[in-house]
Amino acid sequence: MSKRKYISKSVEETQKIAFDLIDKCPQYKVYALHGDLGAGKTAFTSGMAAALKIDQPIKSPTFTIINEYTGGGVPLYHIDLYRLNSPDEALMLGFEDYLESGGITVVEWPERAEELFPEDTVHITLKALDDPNHREIEVVLP
Secondary structure, X not given: OEEEEEEEOOHHHHHHHHXXXXXXXXXXXXXXXEOOOOOOHHHHHHHHHHHOOOXXXXXXXXXXXXXXXXXXXXXXXXXXXOOOOOHHHHHHOOHHHHHOOOOEEEEEOHHHHHHXXXXXXXXXXXXXXXXXXXXXXXXXXX
């Protein structure tokens, strides 16, 4: 396991960190994004999508729960578990199928179903700092 910490001073820097992660570590398929509301999880996912050559706008899946983006070479599944109450609800949505799809699966609020994640999940924690544009981003590679 290895940890990397970054300080982002803008949405664009957050997206660049995500872009570089996907670009340099293509072997990882599941990403768990931890962080409070407004921490930058969707902005981070947008950077990942750019690395996958997906040119659609990335939107938060808070209300849809799952957004699928297939415009690039590899599909991106953006899942938000915030509104779920248990891992069983995630299973009913076909959560495991997304994890095993061969695409890239990015999950916000992963703690709602943490026991369902594979061992090789990349965990990313985003924290808002005192300056409203600054974020601390910690990436933990398995």
